[in-house]
Amino acid sequence: MSTAKGQIEQLLGAILQESTEEDEEVLFHLLNGLRDKQQGIHRRYINAALHxxxxxxxxxxxxxxxxxxxxxxxxxxxxxxxxxxxxxxxxxxxxxxxxxxxxxxxxxxxxxxxxxxxxxxxxxxxxxxxxxxxxxxxxxxxxxxxxxxxxxxxxxxxxxxxxxx
Structure with a gap:
């Protein structure tokens, strides 16, 4: 696993341990946007992040x-x-x-x-x-x-x- 992936996993774990419902809603929204970008639904990250x-x-x-x-x-x-x-x-x-x-x-x-x-x-x-x-x-x-x-x-x-x- 790359260093960046390990850092991301660590960061996500820490965020989820201390998260509020609103934090989870925001994270879900942003991750879904990133997934849409990966799948070609959006060409730009800003469009994906904002859906x-x-x-x-x-x-x-x-x-x-x-x-x-x-x-x-x-x-x-x-x-x-x-x-x-x-x-x-x-x-x-x-x-x-x-x-x-x-x-x-x-x-x-x-x-x-x-x-x-x-x-x-x-x-x-x-x-x-x-x-x-x-x-x-x-x-x-x-x-x-x-x-x-x-x-x-x-x-x-x-x-x-x-x-x-």
């Missing part, structure tokens, strides 16, 4: 993540940085699918205005285009919970780059 799923159509996108303690801030509601992350995923994912083969996009600017918070079950980010240029794309995004309660609005600018190998 992020997305639908992308030519003009609109939708990205969803479950609300769990993994994404809570100190007052047990979704962390603002996580809301910004799924907004970026919804807008950037849509933008990247709109550029020619061999190109991709990078976020150059993003603004998030937070409106409300939620203790419900899911965050949903819906992205759309404001402007499609050859080198820059401007996007908008609404972030809601599954009841339709608007939590935030975001705008983002994306720059088209040649894809690196």
């Amino acid at each position: 992020m799923v997305g639908k992308f159509e030519p003009e609109v996108s939708e990205v969803r993540i479950p609300i769990t303690p993994v994404i809570h801030n100190t007052i047990k509601v979704p962390h603002g940085g996580i809301i910004a992350t799924i907004a970026d995923a919804a807008m950037g994912g849509l933008a990247s699918r709109s550029v020619p083969e061999g190109y991709n996009v990078v976020t150059t600017n993003m603004n998030v205005s937070y409106i409300a918070t939620t203790k419900n079950k899911e965050l949903i980010a819906r992205g759309r285009f404001v402007h499609k240029g050859r080198q820059t794309l401007v996007m908008e995004c609404d972030i809601e919970d599954e009841t339709g309660r608007k939590l935030a609005i975001a705008t983002g600018s994306f720059f088209v780059i040649q894809r690196r190998l």
